[in-house]
Amino acid sequence: MLLIECPWCGPRGEHEFTCGGESHIARPPLSCSDVEWANYLFFRINPKGEHFERWRHTHGCRLWFNVARDTRTHAIRAVYRMGEAPPRTAP
Amino acid sequence: MKRYSALSLIEQGLRGQKGWPPAWRAATPKPRYDVVIIGGGGHGLATAYYLAKNHRVTNVAVLERGWIGGGNSGRNTTIIRSNYYYPQSIALFELALTLYERLSLDLNFNIMFSQRGLVVAGNSRHDMETIAKLIGAMQLLGVDVEELSVEEVRKAVPALDCSPNARYPVWGGFRQRRAGTARHDAVVWGYARAADALGVEIIENCEATGFERSPTGAIKAVETSHGRIACDKAAIVVAGHSSVLAAAAGFRLPVTSYALQAFVSEPVKPVLDVVCWTLATGVYVSQSDKGGLVFGGGLDLYPSYAQRGNLPIAQSVVGTLAEQFPSFGRIRLLRQWAGIVDVVHDSSPIIDETPIPGLYMNCGWGTGGFKAIPAGGYLLAHHIATGRSHDIGAPFSLNRFRTGALIDEAAGAGIAH
Numbered sequence: 001m002l003l004i005e006c007p008w009c010g011p012r013g014e015h016e017f018t019c020g021g022e023s024h025i026a027r028p029p030l031s032c033s034d035v036e037w038a039n040y041l042f043f044r045i046n047p048k049g050e051h052f053e054r055w056r057h058t059h060g061c062r063l064w065f066n067v068a069r070d071t072r073t074h075a076i077r078a079v080y081r082m083g084e085a086p087p088r089t090a091p
Numbered sequence: 092m093k094r095y096s097a098l099s100l101i102e103q104g105l106r107g108q109k110g111w112p113p114a115w116r117a118a119t120p121k122p123r124y125d126v127v128i129i130g131g132g133g134h135g136l137a138t139a140y141y142l143a144k145n146h147r148v149t150n151v152a153v154l155e156r157g158w159i160g161g162g163n164s165g166r167n168t169t170i171i172r173s174n175y176y177y178p179q180s181i182a183l184f185e186l187a188l189t190l191y192e193r194l195s196l197d198l199n200f201n202i203m204f205s206q207r208g209l210v211v212a213g214n215s216r217h218d219m220e221t222i223a224k225l226i227g228a229m230q231l232l233g234v235d236v237e238e239l240s241v242e243e244v245r246k247a248v249p250a251l252d253c254s255p256n257a258r259y260p261v262w263g264g265f266r267q268r269r270a271g272t273a274r275h276d277a278v279v280w281g282y283a284r285a286a287d288a289l290g291v292e293i294i295e296n297c298e299a300t301g302f303e304r305s306p307t308g309a310i311k312a313v314e315t316s317h318g319r320i321a322c323d324k325a326a327i328v329v330a331g332h333s334s335v336l337a338a339a340a341g342f343r344l345p346v347t348s349y350a351l352q353a354f355v356s357e358p359v360k361p362v363l364d365v366v367c368w369t370l371a372t373g374v375y376v377s378q379s380d381k382g383g384l385v386f387g388g389g390l391d392l393y394p395s396y397a398q399r400g401n402l403p404i405a406q407s408v409v410g411t412l413a414e415q416f417p418s419f420g421r422i423r424l425l426r427q428w429a430g431i432v433d434v435v436h437d438s439s440p441i442i443d444e445t446p447i448p449g450l451y452m453n454c455g456w457g458t459g460g461f462k463a464i465p466a467g468g469y470l471l472a473h474h475i476a477t478g479r480s481h482d483i484g485a486p487f488s489l490n491r492f493r494t495g496a497l498i499d500e501a502a503g504a505g506i507a508h
Contacts, residue, residue, distance in 0.1 A: 001401065001402050001403065002401070013403075014401065014403060015403045018392070019392055019393035019394070021347065021394075034493050034494070035493055038345075038492045038493040039343070041436075041492075042345035042435075042436055042492045043343040043344065043345050043492070044334070044343065044344075044345065044346065044347055045334070045338075045343065046334035046343075046344070046346055046347050046348055046394065047334070047335075047338075048332070048334075048335045048348075048396045051394055053393070053394070069393075071348070071394050071395055071396045071397070072396050072397060073397065074395065074397060
């Protein structure tokens with residue numbers, strides 16, 4: 001069971017949250033090519049290791065935030081707000 | 092290869108079972124192969140087997156990071172069926188099912204394919220509308236499905252709670268009689284043994300770590316934990332780890348890796364002689380030959396490479412099963428585990444050449460790769476050997492994410508993966 005630190009509600013169990021996938025994906029302008037649009041819509045880093053991802057406290061305050069989590073161990077290294085830059089990668 | 096037969100069983104029985112040769116040789120890598128296949132699961136081994144058998148390409152190595160049958164091939168719930176919605180998917184899964192039907196003879200290895208039938212229960216008026224749509228599409232394309240009334244579901248699955256007050260009331264369902272289960276280890280062992288007999292070398296405990304490319308950009312060698320292995324062509328057939336090897340080769344995939352859990356109970360007397368799946372909950376269950384109830388449900392819904400599974404989903408799946416099958420409520424759970432599955436947005440596989448010439452891939456099967464092993468191997472072998480995709484494999488291109496020609500089985504057949 002993951003314990004996730006919601007920036008507004010504090011630590012809660014993972015069943016209160018929804019993962020929204022990879023974070024920091026910038027939407028390209030509508031004039032972009034089909035390849036750029038496909039990359040934006042479908043193609044993902046899907047790393048084995050640290051992943052910067054969006055989560056929502058669905059059964060709580062319902063707000064979105066970012067999490068830096070290791071996909072091998074599920075350990076959460078950092079929680080940070082939407083719009084903030086990702087924390088520096090762990091050594 | 093020493094053929095298995097009733098006579099060989101008797102002969103070995105008289106010798107105290109001490110004369111069986113190993114099913115495949117323990118190979119050490121040669122400096123060069125025509126084709127290197129990365130991933131010694133069902134799909135990778137089947138690819139090697141069909142390369143050798145159908146296309147006479149026998150200078151082939153299969154690299155397996157762990158041991159044969161230790162990944163998803165040894166972690167699935169062994170269900171084989173072909174009840175999909177779109178014609179492309181039905182052609183693909185019918186090919187797999189048809190190959191499975193004669194696989195024991197083909198491989199000279201008993202894969203214990205038991206066509207006990209699949210019964211899918213609908214739990215609402217909307218489910219019944221979906222079922223009517225699905226079986227209409229499937230019957231038009233020749234899949235053996237039939238609609239079932241509530242009474243027929245109850246008769247086929249007596250343990251399922253079909254009472255009016257059930258938490259998940261049963262409104263009816265459908266059945267595919269040719270569906271069933273097979274012994275998952277036997278499928279990989281059978282392919283490994285048959286491929287080995289045709290000259291394929293199977294190299295276990297050998298991890299692919301990178302790729303070497305020629306000045307033209309084409310694949311030249313695979314870098315591994317056992318050193319460099321030169322090749323004309325290579326294929327990535329590694330399910331949940333597809334993105335990791337794609338990153339090593341310098342491209343991205345429309346894949347996200349999730350953990351999918353499975354469970355088995357203590358063995359009990361025969362209580363369920365079909366595979367049963369319910370639309371409202373996505374929980375599926377069958378009974379193994381040893382008597383254990385083998386079951387599973389949905390994915391752990393965040394990206395993961397940890398092969399263990401989380402507690403909330405485990406509780407949900409086990410609780411739902413006990414709710415739907417009241418008599419299972421006091422059976423003890425024997426084991427729980429997870430495999431890492433490669434989920435794509437339209438829940439359909441990718442069988443294609445990658446952006447790197449000479450490097451091929453087979454991935455994106457999500458939660459349903461086991462049932463497709465013969466087809467995945469057959470179609471990828473065709474693509475590697477001929478340089479062109481097979482007609483059945485062509486719709487499952489990587490390019491469909493750019494053209495928009497998705498085969499959306501998540502919407503079509505309600506398949507979660």
